[in-house]
Amino acid sequence: MSEKDVTEKTLMAYNDVFADIVNVLLFNGEQVVHEDELEDALPKSIYKAKGIVREQERDVAKYWKKNGVHISFCGMENQTEALADMPLRVIGYDGAAYRGQMLRTKEKEETNEIYGKNTEELAACEEAAAACIGSDSAAVCISGKSAAAEERPEESGKEKQTVVRYPVITLVLYYGYKTRWNTAKSLKERLVIPEQIDPYVNDYRINLFELAFLSEEQAAMFRSDFRIVVNYLIQMRKNNDYIPEPSELKHVEEVMELMAAVTGDDRFEKCLESNDKKGRKHMRLDCAIMNRAEEHGIAIGMERGMERGMERGMERGKLTILHKFVTEGLITPAEGASYADLTEEEFTKKCKELPEQTETKSD
Numbered sequence: 001m002s003e004k005d006v007t008e009k010t011l012m013a014y015n016d017v018f019a020d021i022v023n024v025l026l027f028n029g030e031q032v033v034h035e036d037e038l039e040d041a042l043p044k045s046i047y048k049a050k051g052i053v054r055e056q057e058r059d060v061a062k063y064w065k066k067n068g069v070h071i072s073f074c075g076m077e078n079q080t081e082a083l084a085d086m087p088l089r090v091i092g093y094d095g096a097a098y099r100g101q102m103l104r105t106k107e108k109e110e111t112n113e114i115y116g117k118n119t120e121e122l123a124a125c126e127e128a129a130a131a132c133i134g135s136d137s138a139a140v141c142i143s144g145k146s147a148a149a150e151e152r153p154e155e156s157g158k159e160k161q162t163v164v165r166y167p168v169i170t171l172v173l174y175y176g177y178k179t180r181w182n183t184a185k186s187l188k189e190r191l192v193i194p195e196q197i198d199p200y201v202n203d204y205r206i207n208l209f210e211l212a213f214l215s216e217e218q219a220a221m222f223r224s225d226f227r228i229v230v231n232y233l234i235q236m237r238k239n240n241d242y243i244p245e246p247s248e249l250k251h252v253e254e255v256m257e258l259m260a261a262v263t264g265d266d267r268f269e270k271c272l273e274s275n276d277k278k279g280r281k282h283m284r285l286d287c288a289i290m291n292r293a294e295e296h297g298i299a300i301g302m303e304r305g306m307e308r309g310m311e312r313g314m315e316r317g318k319l320t321i322l323h324k325f326v327t328e329g330l331i332t333p334a335e336g337a338s339y340a341d342l343t344e345e346e347f348t349k350k351c352k353e354l355p356e357q358t359e360t361k362s363d
Contacts, residue, residue, distance in 0.1 A: 011258050033064055073097050074170075075094075
Protein backbone atom coordinates (compact mmCIF):
# COMPACT_ATOMS: atom_id res chain seq x y z
CA MET A 1 0.00 0.00 0.00
CA SER A 2 1.46 3.37 -1.00
CA GLU A 3 2.13 6.25 1.39
CA LYS A 4 -0.53 8.32 -0.37
CA ASP A 5 -3.17 5.61 0.15
CA VAL A 6 -2.40 5.37 3.86
CA THR A 7 -2.51 9.16 4.33
CA GLU A 8 -5.75 9.59 2.39
CA LYS A 9 -7.37 6.86 4.48
CA THR A 10 -6.33 8.57 7.72
CA LEU A 11 -7.90 11.93 6.85
CA MET A 12 -11.11 10.43 5.48
CA ALA A 13 -11.58 8.17 8.49
CA TYR A 14 -12.78 11.21 10.46
CA ASN A 15 -16.57 11.40 10.44
CA ASP A 16 -16.68 15.14 9.74
CA VAL A 17 -14.50 14.73 6.64
CA PHE A 18 -16.36 11.61 5.45
CA ALA A 19 -19.79 13.26 5.88
CA ASP A 20 -18.56 16.42 4.13
CA ILE A 21 -17.37 14.47 1.09
CA VAL A 22 -20.66 12.57 0.83
CA ASN A 23 -22.78 15.72 1.22
CA VAL A 24 -20.91 17.64 -1.47
CA LEU A 25 -20.48 14.86 -4.03
CA LEU A 26 -23.84 13.12 -3.61
CA PHE A 27 -26.15 15.85 -2.32
CA ASN A 28 -24.74 19.01 -3.91
CA GLY A 29 -23.65 20.46 -0.58
CA GLU A 30 -26.91 19.86 1.28
CA GLN A 31 -26.23 18.74 4.85
CA VAL A 32 -27.99 15.38 4.58
CA VAL A 33 -25.48 13.13 6.36
CA HIS A 34 -24.34 14.23 9.82
CA GLU A 35 -21.11 13.06 11.37
CA ASP A 36 -22.86 11.68 14.47
CA GLU A 37 -24.90 9.38 12.18
CA LEU A 38 -21.80 7.59 10.89
CA GLU A 39 -20.38 4.43 12.38
CA ASP A 40 -17.15 2.73 11.38
CA ALA A 41 -17.60 -0.45 9.36
CA LEU A 42 -15.08 -3.24 9.06
CA PRO A 43 -13.29 -2.47 5.77
CA LYS A 44 -12.08 -6.04 5.28
CA SER A 45 -13.94 -8.90 3.62
CA ILE A 46 -12.86 -12.46 2.90
CA TYR A 47 -12.96 -14.47 -0.32
CA LYS A 48 -11.52 -17.78 -1.50
CA ALA A 49 -9.17 -18.07 -4.49
CA LYS A 50 -7.45 -21.30 -5.58
CA GLY A 51 -8.42 -22.90 -2.31
CA ILE A 52 -6.77 -20.12 -0.28
CA VAL A 53 -8.74 -17.76 1.94
CA ARG A 54 -7.76 -14.17 1.17
CA GLU A 55 -8.73 -10.71 2.40
CA GLN A 56 -9.77 -7.66 0.42
CA GLU A 57 -9.83 -4.28 2.08
CA ARG A 58 -11.63 -1.06 1.24
CA ASP A 59 -9.91 2.25 1.91
CA VAL A 60 -12.65 3.59 4.22
CA ALA A 61 -16.13 2.25 5.01
CA LYS A 62 -18.90 3.48 7.29
CA TYR A 63 -22.51 2.73 8.12
CA TRP A 64 -24.97 5.59 7.86
CA LYS A 65 -27.57 5.12 10.58
CA LYS A 66 -30.54 7.20 11.68
CA ASN A 67 -32.10 6.52 15.08
CA GLY A 68 -30.29 3.20 15.17
CA VAL A 69 -31.61 2.13 11.74
CA HIS A 70 -29.27 1.39 8.82
CA ILE A 71 -29.82 3.78 5.90
CA SER A 72 -26.81 2.78 3.86
CA PHE A 73 -23.34 1.27 3.83
CA CYS A 74 -20.89 3.70 2.22
CA GLY A 75 -17.32 3.04 1.12
CA MET A 76 -14.66 5.31 -0.39
CA GLU A 77 -11.74 4.37 -2.59
CA ASN A 78 -8.78 6.69 -3.25
CA GLN A 79 -6.99 6.61 -6.59
CA THR A 80 -3.99 8.71 -7.55
CA GLU A 81 -3.84 6.93 -10.92
CA ALA A 82 -6.57 5.67 -13.24
CA LEU A 83 -7.10 1.92 -12.86
CA ALA A 84 -8.77 -0.09 -15.61
CA ASP A 85 -9.91 -2.82 -13.22
CA MET A 86 -11.60 -0.40 -10.82
CA PRO A 87 -15.13 -1.53 -11.83
CA LEU A 88 -14.18 -5.14 -11.00
CA ARG A 89 -12.66 -4.09 -7.69
CA VAL A 90 -15.76 -2.10 -6.71
CA ILE A 91 -18.06 -5.00 -7.63
CA GLY A 92 -15.99 -7.22 -5.33
CA TYR A 93 -16.28 -4.76 -2.44
CA ASP A 94 -20.00 -4.12 -2.92
CA GLY A 95 -20.82 -7.80 -3.40
CA ALA A 96 -18.97 -8.66 -0.20
CA ALA A 97 -20.98 -6.01 1.69
CA TYR A 98 -24.30 -7.43 0.42
CA ARG A 99 -23.20 -10.96 1.24
CA GLY A 100 -22.32 -9.74 4.71
CA GLN A 101 -25.95 -8.67 5.18
CA MET A 102 -27.11 -12.17 4.19
CA LEU A 103 -24.65 -13.84 6.55
CA ARG A 104 -25.76 -11.66 9.46
CA THR A 105 -29.38 -12.59 8.66
CA LYS A 106 -28.46 -16.28 8.80
CA GLU A 107 -26.74 -15.81 12.17
CA LYS A 108 -29.82 -14.08 13.58
CA GLU A 109 -32.12 -16.80 12.23
CA GLU A 110 -30.06 -19.44 13.98
CA THR A 111 -30.55 -17.64 17.31
CA ASN A 112 -34.19 -16.70 16.59
CA GLU A 113 -33.26 -13.01 16.85
CA ILE A 114 -34.71 -12.15 13.46
CA TYR A 115 -38.29 -13.13 14.16
CA GLY A 116 -40.89 -10.90 15.71
CA LYS A 117 -39.36 -7.50 15.03
CA ASN A 118 -38.39 -7.03 11.38
CA THR A 119 -41.76 -5.72 10.20
CA GLU A 120 -41.37 -2.84 12.63
CA GLU A 121 -37.70 -2.48 11.68
CA LEU A 122 -38.56 -2.16 7.99
CA ALA A 123 -41.18 0.48 8.72
CA ALA A 124 -38.69 2.41 10.86
CA CYS A 125 -36.06 2.07 8.15
CA GLU A 126 -38.34 3.40 5.42
CA GLU A 127 -39.43 6.28 7.64
CA ALA A 128 -35.83 7.19 8.54
CA ALA A 129 -34.70 7.06 4.91
CA ALA A 130 -37.58 9.24 3.76
CA ALA A 131 -36.90 11.76 6.52
CA CYS A 132 -33.17 11.90 5.74
CA ILE A 133 -33.06 12.18 1.99
CA GLY A 134 -36.58 12.31 0.58
CA SER A 135 -38.23 10.21 -2.07
CA ASP A 136 -36.23 11.73 -4.94
CA SER A 137 -32.93 10.28 -3.73
CA ALA A 138 -33.72 6.72 -4.69
CA ALA A 139 -30.10 5.82 -5.31
CA VAL A 140 -29.31 5.88 -1.60
CA CYS A 141 -32.77 5.38 -0.15
CA ILE A 142 -34.56 2.23 0.88
CA SER A 143 -37.31 2.50 -1.64
CA GLY A 144 -40.10 0.29 -0.36
CA LYS A 145 -40.74 -3.24 0.71
CA SER A 146 -40.11 -4.95 -2.64
CA ALA A 147 -36.61 -3.47 -3.01
CA ALA A 148 -35.53 -3.29 0.62
CA ALA A 149 -36.72 -6.54 2.02
CA GLU A 150 -37.05 -10.23 1.49
CA GLU A 151 -40.15 -12.04 2.72
CA ARG A 152 -39.49 -15.20 4.70
CA PRO A 153 -41.88 -18.18 4.57
CA GLU A 154 -43.66 -19.30 7.68
CA GLU A 155 -41.61 -21.83 9.64
CA SER A 156 -42.67 -23.90 12.64
CA GLY A 157 -45.64 -21.73 13.40
CA LYS A 158 -43.67 -18.48 13.14
CA GLU A 159 -45.22 -15.56 11.27
CA LYS A 160 -43.97 -14.58 7.82
CA GLN A 161 -41.26 -11.99 8.42
CA THR A 162 -39.53 -9.31 6.38
CA VAL A 163 -35.73 -9.12 6.37
CA VAL A 164 -34.44 -5.58 5.98
CA ARG A 165 -31.77 -4.89 3.37
CA TYR A 166 -29.95 -1.59 2.87
CA PRO A 167 -28.01 -0.23 -0.12
CA VAL A 168 -24.25 -0.23 -0.56
CA ILE A 169 -22.59 2.79 -2.20
CA THR A 170 -18.95 3.19 -3.20
CA LEU A 171 -17.37 6.53 -4.11
CA VAL A 172 -14.12 6.48 -6.10
CA LEU A 173 -12.09 9.65 -5.52
CA TYR A 174 -9.50 10.42 -8.19
CA TYR A 175 -6.64 12.73 -7.15
CA GLY A 176 -4.96 13.11 -10.54
CA TYR A 177 -4.82 16.66 -11.89
CA LYS A 178 -2.59 16.36 -14.95
CA THR A 179 -4.96 14.08 -16.87
CA ARG A 180 -8.58 12.98 -16.65
CA TRP A 181 -9.56 9.43 -15.71
CA ASN A 182 -8.87 7.84 -19.08
CA THR A 183 -9.89 4.22 -18.61
CA ALA A 184 -12.94 2.08 -17.82
CA LYS A 185 -15.70 3.59 -15.69
CA SER A 186 -18.05 0.62 -15.98
CA LEU A 187 -17.88 -3.14 -16.17
CA LYS A 188 -18.87 -3.31 -19.84
CA GLU A 189 -16.17 -0.81 -20.76
CA ARG A 190 -13.63 -3.19 -19.23
CA LEU A 191 -14.88 -6.43 -20.78
CA VAL A 192 -14.57 -7.80 -24.29
CA ILE A 193 -18.13 -9.01 -24.90
CA PRO A 194 -19.34 -10.95 -27.97
CA GLU A 195 -22.23 -9.12 -29.56
CA GLN A 196 -24.58 -12.08 -29.21
CA ILE A 197 -24.38 -12.16 -25.41
CA ASP A 198 -24.08 -8.43 -24.73
CA PRO A 199 -27.80 -8.01 -23.87
CA TYR A 200 -27.41 -10.60 -21.10
CA VAL A 201 -24.34 -9.09 -19.44
CA ASN A 202 -25.25 -6.77 -16.58
CA ASP A 203 -23.32 -3.52 -16.41
CA TYR A 204 -21.93 -1.94 -13.26
CA ARG A 205 -20.85 1.70 -13.28
CA ILE A 206 -18.53 3.16 -10.66
CA ASN A 207 -19.32 6.45 -8.90
CA LEU A 208 -16.19 8.28 -10.03
CA PHE A 209 -15.36 11.82 -8.86
CA GLU A 210 -12.39 13.60 -10.44
CA LEU A 211 -11.58 16.07 -7.66
CA ALA A 212 -9.30 18.34 -9.69
CA PHE A 213 -12.07 18.82 -12.25
CA LEU A 214 -14.83 19.86 -9.85
CA SER A 215 -16.23 23.34 -10.47
CA GLU A 216 -15.25 26.22 -8.19
CA GLU A 217 -18.85 26.25 -6.95
CA GLN A 218 -18.57 22.60 -5.92
CA ALA A 219 -15.18 23.16 -4.28
CA ALA A 220 -16.64 26.01 -2.22
CA MET A 221 -19.23 23.63 -0.75
CA PHE A 222 -16.67 21.66 1.26
CA ARG A 223 -16.68 22.61 4.94
CA SER A 224 -14.13 20.19 6.38
CA ASP A 225 -10.34 20.13 6.00
CA PHE A 226 -10.85 18.21 2.76
CA ARG A 227 -11.47 21.57 1.06
CA ILE A 228 -7.71 22.23 1.29
CA VAL A 229 -6.96 19.10 -0.74
CA VAL A 230 -9.61 19.88 -3.38
CA ASN A 231 -8.50 23.51 -3.67
CA TYR A 232 -4.90 22.41 -4.17
CA LEU A 233 -5.81 19.93 -6.93
CA ILE A 234 -7.96 22.46 -8.79
CA GLN A 235 -5.31 25.19 -8.66
CA MET A 236 -2.59 22.81 -9.82
CA ARG A 237 -4.75 21.70 -12.75
CA LYS A 238 -5.51 25.27 -13.81
CA ASN A 239 -2.29 27.10 -13.00
CA ASN A 240 0.32 24.46 -12.18
CA ASP A 241 0.75 26.53 -9.03
CA TYR A 242 -0.84 26.70 -5.60
CA ILE A 243 -1.55 29.85 -3.60
CA PRO A 244 -3.38 28.87 -0.38
CA GLU A 245 -6.13 30.89 1.17
CA PRO A 246 -5.94 31.71 4.89
CA SER A 247 -7.47 28.69 6.57
CA GLU A 248 -7.58 27.00 9.95
CA LEU A 249 -7.27 23.24 10.16
CA LYS A 250 -8.97 20.81 12.51
CA HIS A 251 -7.01 17.70 11.56
CA VAL A 252 -3.63 19.36 11.17
CA GLU A 253 -1.31 16.37 11.03
CA GLU A 254 -3.44 14.40 8.58
CA VAL A 255 -3.85 17.33 6.17
CA MET A 256 -0.15 18.25 6.25
CA GLU A 257 0.92 14.65 5.66
CA LEU A 258 -1.56 14.28 2.79
CA MET A 259 -0.37 17.52 1.18
CA ALA A 260 3.24 16.36 1.52
CA ALA A 261 2.39 13.01 -0.09
CA VAL A 262 0.41 14.57 -2.96
CA THR A 263 2.89 17.39 -3.68
CA GLY A 264 6.14 15.60 -2.92
CA ASP A 265 7.18 18.73 -0.98
CA ASP A 266 8.64 17.90 2.43
CA ARG A 267 8.20 21.49 3.64
CA PHE A 268 4.62 20.62 4.66
CA GLU A 269 5.99 18.02 7.06
CA LYS A 270 8.74 20.37 8.21
CA CYS A 271 6.10 22.99 8.95
CA LEU A 272 4.24 20.39 10.99
CA GLU A 273 7.37 19.64 12.99
CA SER A 274 8.09 23.32 13.62
CA ASN A 275 4.56 23.91 14.87
CA ASP A 276 4.84 21.12 17.44
CA LYS A 277 6.48 23.64 19.72
CA LYS A 278 3.62 26.12 19.36
CA GLY A 279 0.81 23.60 19.58
CA ARG A 280 -1.04 22.41 16.50
CA LYS A 281 -4.70 22.79 17.36
CA HIS A 282 -6.41 24.69 14.53
CA MET A 283 -3.03 25.58 13.02
CA ARG A 284 -3.25 27.61 9.81
CA LEU A 285 -1.80 26.45 6.52
CA ASP A 286 1.04 28.96 6.79
CA CYS A 287 3.74 26.54 5.64
CA ALA A 288 2.16 26.51 2.19
CA ILE A 289 2.27 30.30 2.19
CA MET A 290 5.96 30.13 3.04
CA ASN A 291 6.48 27.56 0.32
CA ARG A 292 5.05 30.07 -2.15
CA ALA A 293 7.15 32.88 -0.67
CA GLU A 294 10.41 30.95 -1.02
CA GLU A 295 9.67 30.04 -4.64
CA HIS A 296 8.82 33.68 -5.36
CA GLY A 297 12.07 34.80 -3.72
CA ILE A 298 14.16 32.47 -5.84
CA ALA A 299 12.47 33.74 -9.00
CA ILE A 300 13.15 37.38 -8.08
CA GLY A 301 16.75 36.54 -7.22
CA MET A 302 17.30 35.00 -10.62
CA GLU A 303 15.64 37.94 -12.39
CA ARG A 304 17.87 40.50 -10.67
CA GLY A 305 21.06 38.75 -11.62
CA MET A 306 24.09 37.30 -9.97
CA GLU A 307 25.70 40.69 -9.27
CA ARG A 308 23.23 41.33 -6.46
CA GLY A 309 23.52 37.79 -5.21
CA MET A 310 21.02 35.02 -5.04
CA GLU A 311 20.80 35.28 -1.27
CA ARG A 312 19.85 38.96 -1.37
CA GLY A 313 17.29 38.27 -4.09
CA MET A 314 15.69 35.52 -2.04
CA GLU A 315 15.52 37.77 1.03
CA ARG A 316 13.97 40.61 -0.96
CA GLY A 317 11.52 38.24 -2.63
CA LYS A 318 10.45 36.77 0.69
CA LEU A 319 9.93 40.25 2.14
CA THR A 320 7.94 41.27 -0.92
CA ILE A 321 5.49 38.43 -0.73
CA LEU A 322 5.22 38.57 3.07
CA HIS A 323 4.41 42.26 2.78
CA LYS A 324 1.78 41.39 0.17
CA PHE A 325 0.23 38.79 2.50
CA VAL A 326 0.16 41.30 5.36
CA THR A 327 -1.43 43.94 3.13
CA GLU A 328 -4.10 41.51 1.99
CA GLY A 329 -4.78 40.37 5.55
CA LEU A 330 -3.58 36.80 5.00
CA ILE A 331 -1.15 37.05 7.91
CA THR A 332 -0.53 39.58 10.69
CA PRO A 333 2.54 41.88 10.76
CA ALA A 334 3.81 39.90 13.76
CA GLU A 335 3.56 36.66 11.77
CA GLY A 336 5.32 38.25 8.80
CA ALA A 337 8.14 39.44 11.05
CA SER A 338 8.44 35.99 12.59
CA TYR A 339 8.74 34.29 9.19
CA ALA A 340 11.35 36.87 8.10
CA ASP A 341 13.33 36.34 11.34
CA LEU A 342 12.97 40.05 12.16
CA THR A 343 11.40 42.10 14.88
CA GLU A 344 8.08 43.64 13.94
CA GLU A 345 9.69 47.09 13.84
CA GLU A 346 12.50 45.87 11.53
CA PHE A 347 10.00 44.07 9.32
CA THR A 348 7.83 47.19 8.96
CA LYS A 349 10.86 49.34 8.15
CA LYS A 350 12.21 46.94 5.50
CA CYS A 351 8.78 46.60 3.88
CA LYS A 352 8.60 50.38 3.51
CA GLU A 353 11.94 50.29 1.68
CA LEU A 354 10.69 47.79 -0.90
CA PRO A 355 10.33 49.18 -4.44
CA GLU A 356 6.92 49.11 -6.01
CA GLN A 357 6.57 46.11 -8.32
CA THR A 358 4.08 44.83 -10.79
CA GLU A 359 3.64 41.12 -10.22
CA THR A 360 2.47 38.98 -13.07
CA LYS A 361 -0.22 36.62 -11.92
CA SER A 362 -0.73 33.21 -13.52
CA ASP A 363 -4.36 32.59 -14.43
